[in-house]
Amino acid sequence: MTHELQRLLRPSRIALIGGAWTDWVAAAGRSIGYQGETWRIHPTRTSSADVQYFRSVDELPGSPDAAFVAAPAADVPAIAAQLARKKAGGFVCFASGFDETGTSGGADLTQQLVLNAGAVPYTGPNCYGLVNFFDRVALWPDQVVGPPLERGVAIITQSGTLGLTLMFNHRSLPIGYLITVGNQTRITVADLIDTLSDDPRVTAFGLYLESVKDATRFTAAIAKARAAGKPVALVKAGRTEASARTAATHTGAMTGADAVFDAFCRDAGIARCETLATLVETLKIFHLGGPLRGRRIMVIGASGGDMAMTSDVSRNLNLNFAPVTAATKKTLTEILGERVTISNPFDFHTYIWFDQPKLRQLFTTLFQADYDALAFMLDCPPADRADTSAFDMPIDEFIAVAKDYPTRAAMLASLPETLYEGVRGRCLSGGVVPAQGQRETLEAFALAADVGECWQRGTMPDLILAPPVSGIAHQLTEDAAKHALHAHGLPIPSARVVDIAAAATAASAIGFPVAIKVASASIAHKSDVGGVCLNIKTPEEATAAAQRLRLLSSTVLVEQMITDSVAEVLVGITVDPQFGQVLVLGTGGVLTELLHDSTSLLPPFTVKRIEAALAGLKVARLLAGFRGKPAGDTPALIEAVLAITRYASETRHTLVELDVNPIIVRPKGLGVVAVDALIRLTHGD
DSSP: OHHHHHHHHSOSEEEEEESHHHHHHHHHHHHHTOOSEEEEEOSSOOOOSSOOEESSGGGOSSOOSEEEEESOGGGHHHHHHHHHHTTOSOEEEOOOOSGGGOSHHHHHHHHHHHHHHTTOOEEOSSOOOEEETTTTEEEOSSOOOOOOOSSEEEEEESOHHHHHHHHTOSSOOOEEEEEEOTTOSSSOHHHHHHHHTTOTTEEEEEEEESOOSOHHHHHHHHHHHHHTTOOEEEEESOTTOOOSSOOSSHHHHHOOHHHHHHHHHHHHTEEEOSSHHHHHHHHHHHHTTSSOSOOBEEEEESOHHHHHHHHHHTTTSOOBOOOOOHHHHHHHHHHHOTTSOOOSSEEOOSTTTTOHHHHHHHHHHHHTTOOSEEEEEOOOOOTTTSOOHHHHHHHHHHHHHHTTOSSEEEEEESSGGGSOHHHHHHHHHTTOEEEEOHHHHHHHHHHHHHHHHHHHHTOOOOOOOOOOOOSOOEEOOHHHHHHHHHTTTOOOOOEEEEEGGGHHHHHHHHOSSEEEEEOOTTOSOGGGGTOEEEEEOSHHHHHHHHHHGGGTOSEEEEEEOOOOOSEEEEEEEEEETTTEEEEEEEEOGGGHHHHOOEEEEOSOOOHHHHHHHHHTSTTHHHHTOOTTOOOBOHHHHHHHHHHHHHHHHHTTTTEEEEEEEEEEEOBTTSOEEEOOEEEEEOOOO
16 A cells, blocks of 8 residues: 555645535645646536636546545545546545444445445545645645645644644644544554655654554554654543443453553553643654653753742653762852752753853753753743843753754743744754643653653564454353463462351361352452451351351352462453453552552563563552561562463453452562452353
8 A cells, every 4th residue: 555655645646526625625735835736626617717627537637646535425435436447546535424424324335435446545534634744735625834844743633623733833843744534444544654654754653543443553553663763642532431341350440441542552652642732742852853762851941930840840750850960060060159059950040141151061061961851941032022132042052052962952931832933943953842831841751751661672562362252251150260270370279169068177178267258150249248258267167157158159169368468469351342452450459449559561461561560559569568568479479460361362262351359469489379360251152
């Protein structure tokens, strides 16, 4: 598809099919400076000295590289067939009324469109179009704003309105391509990332997504972009969307579709942004040098208030405001005098503001301090209403010094509008990020550092996918689930399933203390219905406990009690419809729902990745030894997690969900024990 997409994205001959909307497209082409040939097609419009109209695609004098189709939906499949006969390079299907309607009629039209288009690629249906600012091409039924570029980011969006919003930005984001994809019936976001990763003019990708059509294809495209050194930042709708399925496990309840997508972004090295403002600032960082090499950042300025706000605003962000070294502090004191306190964030005051040589010394010293990013915070007056000369000299000195150092440099304005266009242009020309908005810029730095760390790890998700399981899911008994996992290496306690009358005998054989539980596959959460009796110390207590459980089940599970617990950990597997198996780790036992302390991982499941995920949980403090208590056997816990993932991989065609809660972590060297497990499987229709 790559060659055909090149014709669509960089056309020399364009066909505009339709009425008033194509008038806007023609105007957009003129405004952007399109130099190729434009053919107009309409069944009834009259030609004039300025515009010739053809009645159909079949009448065109040649094959169009690209077409814009703004005809009624019912006419679009026939037009697609004509474009296929004419060997067109591709088209934008602006028309709506297809499968986005959720109707059988819309689905039928979509099927006809796909069939008639054949091998011809197209965006849409129900998409706004595309703009190529590099080659000055606009298949876009609206105003086009943007300068010619030699390098820039590619914006790919499922929303035409958000595409316009990003194009109209006053943040000097250099946009090379703006492409909307609509329903993604033929060309998907992944196809465009794949193709544009080969374009040396594209520096990074910015996405607005509502869904991922094919997780495997999307993963491959992200990997290709990463290999080409082109990072991806995105906004995805649906953070508050509840999972459509009913989860029987704690694991399922904690891992909705959005948590899985978060895990995918983290593991694939994608900057997931909360807002368009953060997306734009992140893309500017990516455009000017890619991801950050680390998260050591310094913010400087001549205002104590700005620096105090920087500390406050960044308090929940994963940024390292590393202190200034003694050697650097000594040099800075020599430049600025004893009255200036050296810290990070750093208020250097205004004593040397008009002393150009000393300003250059200051900036040089700070760039030599080897931070990953250095931001000079300054809000400028409006250039058209004020004298900016007192601001220009320090800014220009900062830009001049930044060129000589690998540290990522940024001019940071606390308000987006107080970094005027002239300064933004000078920054971009000098390789300095024109950073607009304090919070969004600091978020962008943290995201760029996240991506940098992921790239350095060098891993990509290796999804464990299987055809969707079908049929009615059934739940294994706790004992059966434990033994299935034990066969793959998971430690479990000594236990017996017995009739009520044999509970005391079984308990004596195992050795006190014991736990006694109902043995019923129909009860998912036994403790919720009073189905668990703990710390049974005598045969008499065992008999009494079993009798209490008689109302819930005719059999009970009697098992060894673990009395030297350091921490309890939940380990689970859910199956996401798009991304496949997901590993969930969290605080286990009675604290699972209270603390909501969990994280999700996509494959590959390795010792290093599991170890890092555990270290990020609150329960890690217990595992390390909390308030004089012994440290837990973390290596044994990791091996237990790997055993669970081996079982999940082997049963991927039938596994619905799996929940081991808790795994009791014993003191270091004594191992772990899984004391409860729930597995749901299906064997198909």
